[in-house]
Amino acid sequence: xxxxxxxxxxxxxxxxxxHLDQQRLFQRAFxxxxxxVDYSLGFNPHPKxxxxxxxxxxxxxxxxxxxVMLTDDISCEAFIERMNAVLPQGLEIVSARILEEGHxxxxxxxxxxxxxxxxxxxxxxxxxxLSKAFQTYLDYPEILMKKRNKKGKLIEKxxxxxxxxxxxxxxxxxxxxxxxxxxxxxxxxxCVKPELILSSINEQVNDLFIIDPTIQIHRKNLMLLxx
Amino acid sequence: MNxxxxxxxxxxxxxxxxYLGNEVNAVHKTPDADTIRFAFAFPDTxxxxxxxxxxxxxxxxxNEQKDIWCERVFAPWVDMEAQLRSHNLPLYGLESMMPLNxxxxxxxxxxxxxxxxxxxxxxxxGHVSLLAKDRKDDEPxxxxxxxxxxxxxxxxxxxxxxxxxxAEELILELxxxxxxxxxxxxxxxxxxxxxxGIQGVYVPCFYxxxxxxxxxxxxxxxxxIDGVPEKIKKQFIEDLDKAYYPDKIVMSYTETVHDRISFExxxxxxxxxxxxxxxxxxxxxxxxxxxxxxxxxxALIKATGYDEISLSSLSTGDYSEIQKLIDTLVKEYDGxxxxxxxxxxxxxxLSIDMLEQIQKVRKTxxxxxxxxxxxxxxxxxxxxxxxxxxxxxxxxxxxxGWGHVKLYFMIGLPGEALEDIEGIAVLGQKxxxxxxxxxxxxxNKNLKVVxxxxxxxxxxxxxxxWMGQNTRQEFKDKQNHLKSKIKDRxxxxxxxxxxxxxxxxxxxxxDRRLGPVLLKAHEMGCRFDGWGEYFSLEKWMEAFAExxxxxxxxxxxxxxxxxxxxxxxxDIGVKKDYLIAENNKSREVITxxxxxEHCSNCGIMEFKEGWKCxx
Numbered sequence: 001x002x003x004x005x006x007x008x009x010x011x012x013x014x015x016x017x018x019h020l021d022q023q024r025l026f027q028r029a030f031x032x033x034x035x036x037v038d039y040s041l042g043f044n045p046h047p048k049x050x051x052x053x054x055x056x057x058x059x060x061x062x063x064x065x066x067x068v069m070l071t072d073d074i075s076c077e078a079f080i081e082r083m084n085a086v087l088p089q090g091l092e093i094v095s096a097r098i099l100e101e102g103h104x105x106x107x108x109x110x111x112x113x114x115x116x117x118x119x120x121x122x123x124x125x126x127x128x129x130l131s132k133a134f135q136t137y138l139d140y141p142e143i144l145m146k147k148r149n150k151k152g153k154l155i156e157k158x159x160x161x162x163x164x165x166x167x168x169x170x171x172x173x174x175x176x177x178x179x180x181x182x183x184x185x186x187x188x189x190x191c192v193k194p195e196l197i198l199s200s201i202n203e204q205v206n207d208l209f210i211i212d213p214t215i216q217i218h219r220k221n222l223m224l225l226x227x
Numbered sequence: 228m229n230x231x232x233x234x235x236x237x238x239x240x241x242x243x244x245x246y247l248g249n250e251v252n253a254v255h256k257t258p259d260a261d262t263i264r265f266a267f268a269f270p271d272t273x274x275x276x277x278x279x280x281x282x283x284x285x286x287x288x289x290n291e292q293k294d295i296w297c298e299r300v301f302a303p304w305v306d307m308e309a310q311l312r313s314h315n316l317p318l319y320g321l322e323s324m325m326p327l328n329x330x331x332x333x334x335x336x337x338x339x340x341x342x343x344x345x346x347x348x349x350x351x352x353g354h355v356s357l358l359a360k361d362r363k364d365d366e367p368x369x370x371x372x373x374x375x376x377x378x379x380x381x382x383x384x385x386x387x388x389x390x391x392x393x394a395e396e397l398i399l400e401l402x403x404x405x406x407x408x409x410x411x412x413x414x415x416x417x418x419x420x421x422x423x424g425i426q427g428v429y430v431p432c433f434y435x436x437x438x439x440x441x442x443x444x445x446x447x448x449x450x451x452i453d454g455v456p457e458k459i460k461k462q463f464i465e466d467l468d469k470a471y472y473p474d475k476i477v478m479s480y481t482e483t484v485h486d487r488i489s490f491e492x493x494x495x496x497x498x499x500x501x502x503x504x505x506x507x508x509x510x511x512x513x514x515x516x517x518x519x520x521x522x523x524x525x526a527l528i529k530a531t532g533y534d535e536i537s538l539s540s541l542s543t544g545d546y547s548e549i550q551k552l553i554d555t556l557v558k559e560y561d562g563x564x565x566x567x568x569x570x571x572x573x574x575x576x577l578s579i580d581m582l583e584q585i586q587k588v589r590k591t592x593x594x595x596x597x598x599x600x601x602x603x604x605x606x607x608x609x610x611x612x613x614x615x616x617x618x619x620x621x622x623x624x625x626x627x628g629w630g631h632v633k634l635y636f637m638i639g640l641p642g643e644a645l646e647d648i649e650g651i652a653v654l655g656q657k658x659x660x661x662x663x664x665x666x667x668x669x670x671n672k673n674l675k676v677v678x679x680x681x682x683x684x685x686x687x688x689x690x691x692x693w694m695g696q697n698t699r700q701e702f703k704d705k706q707n708h709l710k711s712k713i714k715d716r717x718x719x720x721x722x723x724x725x726x727x728x729x730x731x732x733x734x735x736x737x738d739r740r741l742g743p744v745l746l747k748a749h750e751m752g753c754r755f756d757g758w759g760e761y762f763s764l765e766k767w768m769e770a771f772a773e774x775x776x777x778x779x780x781x782x783x784x785x786x787x788x789x790x791x792x793x794x795x796x797x798d799i800g801v802k803k804d805y806l807i808a809e810n811n812k813s814r815e816v817i818t819x820x821x822x823x824e825h826c827s828n829c830g831i832m833e834f835k836e837g838w839k840c841x842x
Contacts, residue, residue, distance in 0.1 A: 012233070014480075016243035021480045028251075028478065028532030045564050058238055086532075088251045213238035 001038060003103070004079055005067040006096040010060055014090030019054035025091070026066065032086040035079070038069035052106035052222065056193070061219035065106050067099065104225070110186035112164065114221040115194045117180045120210040124175055127168055133205045134166040134180075145192070145200055159200070161185065162192045178209070181220075229324045236314065240306045244480045245273035248299065248321030251478040252530060254290040255322055261409075263402060264330045265289055265297040266320045266367070270345035271338075271757065273301045277477070278485035280539065281336055281373065285398060287473030295402060298322040299477070300333075302345040302755070303352065311352055318352035327353025330367045331405065335386075337375030340734035341727060341757035343382060346371075347749040350385070357746065359387050359432060364415055370401075377461075377508050378687040378794040381734050383431035384742035388419060391797055392427045392461030393494075395470050400425060423455040427462035429797070430455065436739050436793075443780060445738065445791040460798045465838065467494055467513040472523050475530035487535035487568070488527045492520055492552070496541035497822030497840075498573070499829075500598070501609045501813050502637065504686035505541050507801050510831045511840045512545075512822075517552055521559070528565065535566040544572045545823075550581065557584055575616045579623035592631035593624050599640060600650025607642055607813045611821065617654065622661045630671030632658060638705050639683040639697035641813065648705050651678060652712035659717050679721045680709065682728035686735050687794045688801065690809035693786040696732040699724075726764035730756065732782035738793035741781075743774045802830030 010017070017025065027047055030037045039045040048069035055064065070079075076096040083093050137143070143160045164183040172179035182194050194217055198209045209215075237243035258264065267286055269276030276282065282299070289297035298320035303311065311318060317326035327333060333355070335346050347357055350369070356362045359369065371382060372390035379389040390397060401422055408418045423430045433455045437446045450457060464470045472491075479486070495512035496505065515523075524536055536556070538546075546552060556567055567585045574595050582593070597617055599605045605612055621632055636651050655678045662674050682702050685691045697705070706722050713720050734741060747770040755761035771778050786792070788807055795803070805828065812819060819827050823841055826832075832840060 013247075013249055014244075016237060016247070017480055018244075020482075021244065024482070025251075025480060027534075031532035031534065032529065039564055057243070086251075088249065090249070214235060 002070050002073060003067055003099040003101075004070055004074075004076070004096055005065060005099050005106070006079065006083070006093050008064050008066065008091060008093045009062045010055065010064060011090050011092075012060055014088065015058055015060045017055070018057050019051075022055060022091075023049075023051070025088075026068075029083060029086050030068065033082040035068070035074075035082065036070055036072040038071050050106055052110060052224075056217075058213065059217050059219065061222075063094075063219060063222040065222065065224070067106060106224075107189055109225040110189060110191075110222070111225050112186065112221075112223040113182075113184050113191065113219055114223075115182040115184065116169070116218045116220050117182065117194055117198065118172075118177055118216040118218075119180065119198060120177050120212075120214070121175070122207055122210050125208060127170060127173055129206075130173070130178055130208065131168045133201060133208060134168065137201050137205050138163065138166060140204065143200060143204065145196065159192045159197070161187060162190075163197065166197070232316065232324070236307075236310045236316070239310060241304060242273070242481060245301070246303070246307060246321065248324070250480060252475045253299075253322055253477050254286070254297070256290075256296040258296055258323075261294055263292075263295045263332070263405060263409075264320075264325065265295055265402075266300050266327060266330045266333045267297055268300045268333050268335045268346075268349060269338075270302050270335055270342040270349060271755075272304055273479070274481065274483045276301045277479045277483040278489070279336065279338065280489050280491060281394075283473055283476045284471065285334070285394060286477070287475070288395060288471045289398065289402070291471075292399070292402065294406075296323070298325075300327065300349065300353075302342075302349055305755070305761075308348070308352065317354045318349055328355045328366060332370055333367045334370040334372070337371050337373040337382070339757060340375055340381075340731045341762070343734060343745055344749050344753045344756055346382070347385065347745060348754045351749075357749075358384055360384075362387070362415065368415070368418070374504065374508065375735075377504070377797060377799065378735065378737070379429055379431065379797075380436075380739050380793045381737040381741040381745065383739050384746070386431065387415070388422065389429040389431070390427055390462075391429055391459055392799075393464050394427075394462070395464055397425070397427050397462045401428070420452075420454070426460050429459045431739075434796075438740075445793065448791065448793075448796050458796055458798045460834075461508070461800065463509075463511070463800070463835070464494075464513070465835070468516050468519050472515075472519075474523060474526035476527065478531055485537065486533075487537050488524065488531060488533045489537045489539045490520065490524055490527070491515070491540060492538050492543065492546050493540045496545065498542060498545070498611060499609055499809070499819050499822065499827070500611075501607070501690040501809055502598075502640065502683065502686070503541075504689050507688045507806075507829075508799050509541065510799075510801055510829065511838065514547060517548060517555060520552065521555060524556070528560075534564060535568060536560075537568045537570055539570060542571055542573050543569045544578075544581075547823075550578075553581055553584060574612045574620050579620060579627060582624070583627050592633060593621075593629050594633045594635065595620065596635040597654060598635065598637055599647060600636060600652070600654055601647040602650075603816060604640060604643060604647040604650065606816050606818050608637075608640055609809070609813065609818050611818060614654065614657070618657060618661055621658050622664075625662050625665055625670050628671050630662075630673045631675045631677075633677040633679060634658065636678065636680045637683045638680050638709070639702055641691055641694045643705075645705075645708060648709050649712050651680065651709055652718075655713060655718045655720075656715055659715050662717075674717050676715075676718045677721060678713070678718060680706065681722075682724050684728050684731045684735060687792070688799055688806070690806045690813060692736065692792065692806065693788065693790075693810060695783045695785045696729065698783060699726060699729060702728075723759070725759060725762055726767075727756070727762055729778070729782055730762075730764070730767055733778045734781075736793065737781050740776055744770050744776050747774050798834075800829075800831040800834035805829045 037047045052065035079096050080093050142158045144156045145159045147157045149155050167181045169179035199211050289295045300320050368387045371386045376389045419430045422428050435451050436448045439446045493514040495509045497512050598610050685694045
């Protein structure tokens, strides 16, 4: 029995998958590639597999992690090759490694995400204005955001600790749309959605961005604890 | 267009992934000038349509042809429709995202009457002329097939030609004719003439119906031109075992209604339930052999990665070697965590041992369909199932640990009395009693018995095709009466009818005069009529009133045996005389045996030379 951890990327073609769709897709891909996946016991046996993060609909990513329990010894290279042969265009396994027993779970290892966002601007604003707005925003010692807690109650939460930095990508930003690099922290497996930070900037600093589902969000990197 | 839709429209709709056509096993080709472009159209949502077996078969079959590219198109959900309309973009085939009006063929499958307005809506969204007579030479041919095509008349204004019966062989012949037609520089009418004589093809514009002014009944149905048949004979595949079956199917990313491999083990049914249209139109019964089933399932599992196989047919327990088939499949897939499911099991053919064998892998609730509450009524409809059958079955099921039983019934059946309705409640109670007869430690902790009653809709080509439907008030009274008879809290009762079955009854047995009504309803915004939240009986009644057609004429009226029925020109092999005899027997409460045990000469043996049933 081995625990295979793999890094994969998701490109435009499949960015509209929901987390559930993607789970199902991997489950079926394991079968098509004849991977010997370990199943849970009971009436409804489930394959033992997990993802570091639930990807939201629309998100593309260069760096996602998943792991799966396999009952036979298989090399990482064979795993990658066989999986990529059956995965549809839009999902690709980039690397894989076999984890030692007792290795912390993926969700417990989350450290930091690097996002790139492309968002339409509500008015013509200069790059300087944008950069300044980010600076003003980050200078707040505390940034409160209304969030629902697990019981569904609306509470205010300080999101500042979740934000490491927000930078304007000067080269790719145009008059209509800004390209923004965001580095966000995971604290006790929690995080803040990058598009919510844009709304928060709109509220706290200046109405700069058009917040709608056409915002493109791309994860460039996901850093895990040990890396 | 692709990029624009992908960037600006899909992020705004609920299920963007269903509008992209990039699923695993979806077929993409590089077309050239000779490629025949075929859009297989399912007039309901993606999730419903992707569960449809016929589409999978024809999609695979057509795409095996080098010069044909068959793609899929579904009714876009209302949010997507709004986006397409506001951006003035046409509905497109999923794989290539080509606008619908640029295809050579758009083939609709007609699974239920309440999808008819979706057909009109899809044509409009695809920028295709709605009326067949208005279509230009560069517009696609609109084809329709499937069970509702057995009475094609309500759609005859909109469809260029219908395919009556099984299309696996016929469709290739039609494509062949199209290849020659394309080289000939002919007109639309030329192509239609060239295929009008092929068995199973019905081209409505070559026929005319006249009506009696006083009674409104059909006076005559006749061809308008020479060389087209007076009667349209259906097509059926003689050797199902050798017939095409896909070895891979398109994998939906989102969950579909039936998210599993559906494998058709046989076609047709010889039970002869008198309300059942499928049981008549799909005759004769033909099976696939166990080796074929095994081989195809193996390929499908490899190509899809599905973990559930459903053995489908009209009555799965009637497969001649069902026990052997299940033994074989369970043995083969038990270790691989592939579940088996058996839908459409008859109470008398079902063995609980068989179900338990399957349950080892995966557990489901038990659904049974006695169809009627009293023995008299079950004999009237020739269901051939006894109360003893049912109670034996539920007893064994409870013994083996099942706790959730669902029983399906119909109300409004011909000759129904209040006692028959009450019988439904009685049967529910007897089911509960069987549970309490068992020891506490044997039975499941949670008992739930669900009684579900649907409103009966008389269908063409059944022994009940002459019978009027109950009025909505009669249905309501019967439902309320039944409800008042259910006392046990372990029994829940579900019934829902917002007038949908009334509309079904109108269109199931309608004629050409319903075309303008459909058009009117479409203009008034009717679509997704099969979806409770979009169906509006008021709108429909308004459409009927505006066009001046009385829907009761089609739904409620008892018809005489000598009346010309709108679908009489179609020959399904089962003779009208046989249906009349069956109707007469139902009035006298006489049953007809399972045709495998005793042939009642329905007519299918004489339909095709050399054909022998149960051979």
